[in-house]
Amino acid sequence: MKKTLLITALLLSSVVTFAQKNTSQSYIEQFKDNAIAIMHETGIPASIILGIAMHESGNGNSPVAKNLNNQFGVVGAGHVVYYKNKKKVRSQYKKYDSILESFADFARIMTERKQFSHLTQELSQYDYEKWVKGIQHAGYASSRKWGAQVLGIIHKYNLNDLDGTPDDQPQLGENKQ
Numbered sequence: 001m002k003k004t005l006l007i008t009a010l011l012l013s014s015v016v017t018f019a020q021k022n023t024s025q026s027y028i029e030q031f032k033d034n035a036i037a038i039m040h041e042t043g044i045p046a047s048i049i050l051g052i053a054m055h056e057s058g059n060g061n062s063p064v065a066k067n068l069n070n071q072f073g074v075v076g077a078g079h080v081v082y083y084k085n086k087k088k089v090r091s092q093y094k095k096y097d098s099i100l101e102s103f104a105d106f107a108r109i110m111t112e113r114k115q116f117s118h119l120t121q122e123l124s125q126y127d128y129e130k131w132v133k134g135i136q137h138a139g140y141a142s143s144r145k146w147g148a149q150v151l152g153i154i155h156k157y158n159l160n161d162l163d164g165t166p167d168d169q170p171q172l173g174e175n176k177q
Contacts, residue, residue, distance in 0.1 A: 021059075021061045022059040022060040022061055023059065024054060024059050024153075024156075024157060025157075026059075027050075027053075027054055027059040027060055028050060028054075028157060028159070030060075031050060031053065031099075031103070032046065032050060032162055034100060034103055035047075035049040035050045035053075035103070035162065036162055038103060038104070038107045039125055039162075039163065041107070042107050042110070042111050042120065043120045043123075043124070043125055044107055044110050044111070044119075044120065044125070044131070045125045045126070045127070045128045045131055045160070045162075045163045046125075046159070046162035046163055047128045047154045047159035047160045047161075047162055047163050048128055048131045048132065048135070048150075048154075049103065049106065049107070050159050050162070051128075051132075051150045051151075051153045051154040051159050052072060052106070052135075052150055053071040053072055053102075053103070053106070054153050054157075055146075055149055055150050055153055056071060056072050056073040057070070057071040057072070057073075060099070063084060063089070064091065064093045065099075067082040067084065067089075067091075068080060068082065068091065068093055068094065068095040068096065069095065069096040069097065069098055069099050069101065069102050070093050070094055070095065070096055070102055071099055071102045071103065071106070072102060072105075072106045073093065073141075074093065074094045074102070074105060074106065074109065075092050075093055075094060076092065076093060076094035076095065077094075079091065079092060080092075080093065080094070080095045082095075110135075115138040115139060116134075116135065116138050116140075119131060119134045119135070119138075122134075124166075125163050125164070126163055126164070126165070126166055128154060128159075128160050128163060129151065132147045132150050132151050132154075133147055135147075
């Protein structure tokens with residue numbers, strides 16, 4: 001009996017937690033380590049990864065983010081169907097098996113697509129403002145306000161602190177211990 005009550009309570013709490021909307025802070029806490037790991041692998045600032053994901057997905061609360069695990073508004077090759085309130089919804093957005101797969105695909109797009117890949121060679125992980133301008137200029141979003149909105153999120157939540165500082169990096173010939 002106690003076991004059944006415990007399982008029921010755990011199931012209810014997980015349903016309630018799932019039903020709650022992500023806040024900006026909870027989204028940052030949930031994905032900052034992934035963004036930092038991707039930054040170290042690719043050179044794309046963690047602030048850019050999180051700032052764009054937060055903007056495009058509404059902190060993971062948008063229908064595309066919830067139903068397709070698409071945190072970056074990436075458009076797919078065909079149409080995907082999902083159900084919202086028992087209604088069939090056809091979407092042009094790409095579907096991912098997990099949120100982390102969405103993060104990895106964003107990094108792949110930034111490093112492999114010709115219109116964005118030059119940014120990893122021209123900019124460091126500390127140049128988040130230039131990254132936003134470069135991504136917008138390369139056509140990531142059609143809105144003229146997009147860059148300012150992403151920068152607003154980065155500044156509001158100090159996401160650039162996740163990028164570290166140039167002083168954190170060893171200088172040429174210096175061993176950091």
